[in-house]
Amino acid sequence: MFLINCPYCGERDQSEFSCGGEAHIVRPKQPTELSDDQWAEYLFMRKNIKGVQFERWNHAHGCRKWFNMVRDTSNDKIHGVYKMGEKPPVE
Amino acid sequence: MTKYRVNKTKHVDQTKIVSFNFDGKSYHGFEGDTLASALLSNGVHLVGRSFKYHRPRGIMSSGSEEPNAICQINEDTDLTEPNVRATEIELYEGLKASSQNCWPSVNFDIGGINNFISPFIPAGFYYKTFMWPKSFWKKIYEPLIRWSAGLGKSPTKPDPELYDHKHVHCDVLIIGGGISGIIASKIAAKNNLKTILIEDKNILGGSTIFQKNENYKINDKYSGEWIDEEIAELKKLDNLTIKTRTSLAAYHSYNYLLAKENISDHLPLVKRNGGIRQRLWKIRADKVIVATGAIERPLVFNNNDRPGIMLSNSVKKYLDFYGVSCGFKNIIFTNNDSAYETAVSLKEKGISVEMIDIRKKSNSKIVKNAEQLGVKIYWNSTVVNTFGLRKIYSIEIMNLSEDGSNVVGNKIRINCDCLAISGGWTPMVHMHTQSGGKLDFREIDQTFIPNEIDKNHINVGSCNGDFELEEIINNTNKKVKNFLKVSETEFDNTSVINSKELNKRNIWLLPNYISEGKCKSFIDFQNDSTAKDIKLALREGFKSIEHVKRYTTTGMATDQGKLSNMHALGIIADTAGVKMGTLGTTTFRPPFTPLTFGSIVGRSVGNFFDIIRKTSINEWHIQNKAKFENVGQWKRPWYYPINNEGLHEAVQRESKAARDSAGILDASTLGKIDIQGTDASEFLNRVYTNAWSKLGIGKCRYGLMLNEDGMVYDDGVTTRLGENHYLMTTTTGGAANVLSKLEDYLQTEWPELDVYLTSVTDHYSTASICGPNSKKILKKIFPDKDFSDDAFPHMSYQNGKIDEINCRIMRISFTGELSYEINIESKYGKSLWEKCIEAGKEFKITPYGTETMHLLRAEKGFIIVGQDTDGTMTPIDLQMDWIVSKKKYDFIGKRSLYRSDTIREDRKQLVGLLTDDPNEVLEEGAQIVSDMSKKPIEMIGHVTSSYFSPNLNKSIALAVVKSGKKMSGQKLIVPMENKNINVTVSDSVFLDRENKRINA
């Protein structure tokens, strides 16, 4: 059970949050100009890596804000949280 | 006093007699006993039968590692509990316990036959033996296995007791109240840190508390006396919470831990009085100090499982803590020094004891102490056999060869009534590994010890591999100081005397003159797996420890391999000729000891199982005898039976009334989202499939929302309240998800949009009135308002007032009838409803529930998201092409609508179905086929909604059928269990195709 440092509220229990999958997948601005393959890449393909992963999280039972989190999926170490639109704190 | 109670100790009050019953026989013990110590004081060793071979088994240990003494307690009461370890139950007046695995009795049972056929029950026998014939499995094998395994009985009645959850935060949590945990707690609490110490026993002090040996002294006191004084001081500390009878169940990441406190389990049943039985502590600790100690290892040799064979340190605990001697002619079989403490303790009390040591010699102080007391020691020897069916009575020993791989010389037979065994110690690293910590292998004593990298938790004492008193005290002090950043402590100059172990020798599987195949050398006592099974698994090609474990079931019983894992690993390493450290260990998973379901669930039972949401009109529905349906957490009226009506009759009546005169529905549960901001129109354009920019103020529009994959997600009517202000409605079940999805897009994809979303579902109550007389009813409620079609057309909204209370009137329709919805602040919901009923009386206004609503919608072919759709339907599949804007450049899901998969013409599409017999109503979910001749018959669709329509006087159904759009008029078949129903594909709109009723 993680202790997540919501960038708006501070440290809260994981049960207040929901995970929204991989971060930094930008919705294409002109979807109609994409081929099926390109659209499928956006729609379906996720890295799901073992190791440091950039994820979207939502403070669902708190401030309802979405933010990003850097988590090592192999040991659940959280390397940082940052607001939407901000640069990741680590590589 | 019974003859086995040889010693008076302060931990057992021998003036307070406690009577209890075991396997139908009455016994006495004392206050302070466990069930196990009380049984042993009565000379009872035999407590059960083994799982596979049904061999007699006795109490083996004194703690949570106990593999044999597993009981069912308080059978035939509501409080009965299976799988309880006798070594952990505190004895109380009237306790009733029985052996779990011994039908028909512990002394004789039928399953014992397995012992004689055991050559036919090798490793993996479940996988091999019971494979065929297949038909035997269900009727013969499975009942046989379940019946003979005897895994205890679940209680049959609801649990009458209460369970609690408690959340706590602390600076430091210390797990384990033995010597190292006590030192750590004292340092933490004295340095202004909010500290919690948890201990699973009812008293602190671990195994130090019963130490009284010249060779182990702290500051010139016996270590037992020293720790008594430390505990007394500890109890005075303000910053420290001590929780005894509390066992750690799980250590999750970020120092989140679960611990179970037993509050009333040690009390006689009559004294429990409905209080709280157990409390689950949910602890978030800044720092965690693990001091869980070590478990003594057994030795693996032929017939090492007879009653009377026990762990050496447990024999000592029964003697020095409980005052019970497990035997009068004891033999201790060891590979290390710690067992000599047991020998000295026995000898000092005048009890006969001899030692068998696999080592060639040891000159440590404790060994010399034993020799001086006259204890006979057989060096370089091993036990090769044991005798005694229900209790051990003699053993055979032989000398070991130089390298320990074989036995040499003659067998010597020695009589005994208790064989204490000690194969060294295994640090309890479960907590460390549960938290994500890794282990290192220490060659010298073949132990896995914690490799610490997490800066917020450490391991101290013997769970860290520090086994000797001096190491424990000094290392614990040093580590805790460093961990908590403390510069000096009272333990800095502690003087410690202890006997140091000088010689070590470890043999995982002791050699024998009897061939390996004929030896019964048990590794996992609870699951009955032997060294032979492990070797067979290796010969059959299993290499990974995880596979060997599952194939042989070693370490998979309720003790989770506390005693067996190390030996299994050692034997695998020896057999495969690899180093044990390279094999790794199996994974230790929570819970460390079993948790009750009650403690997991806590107070979330009965009415508290889930939140119940009710509309403000709920009371009226109850008074009017509504039957309710759960829609998510909401209670919605399902139908309103009059007299003795069933569902069908009530729904037929309600549906007819709604179309013939007037019906009223409580629509308060529909999700409502208030949308404001200068970009609100643009936002709706992006989230709905149709266009919103041109919707005038005061107008309403139906919208369909897709997922990005093009599949229908939700629907509802949105009303434009002002230039930059909309009120969106969603399905009842989808409300929360729609809001969070919209928030997601706003915050992450379109942060440039000026839009604010607020859930107002609970703020407004909604009464929906439909039917040809609805306009007249509205006119009565709002006499000043012009309800003509020109002044108040379909799909528009106006503000209104009822007795000075503001409300919104929407002319929108759920049912295809002329209808109006009135929204009012929730607190006025019930009076609004009553007013509508009153005004509608002369038109026989009929309240209707969800079932009628679904029927009325089905008549019109209006979809119900979640019933007619299932996350795989596009608007095109639903024949709702009309709602998908061709002009809009983009909206959520648009691009997916022409992916190669979504444009397939053979997708399942929504159609109507009419049964050839108009009285035959299809079953929702029924499969649809077209060709019965070709086997296997292809399923081409299924029925999604089906009703008998009273307004059309025939059966109607909606269904999804492959290529259904092109099938109009085609005959299909719905095969049921006893008949095939012939149907014809029709249009999905059954009633009023011209939409005339909406303006009726």
Ligand SMILES: [Zn+2]
């Ligand atoms: Zn927050």
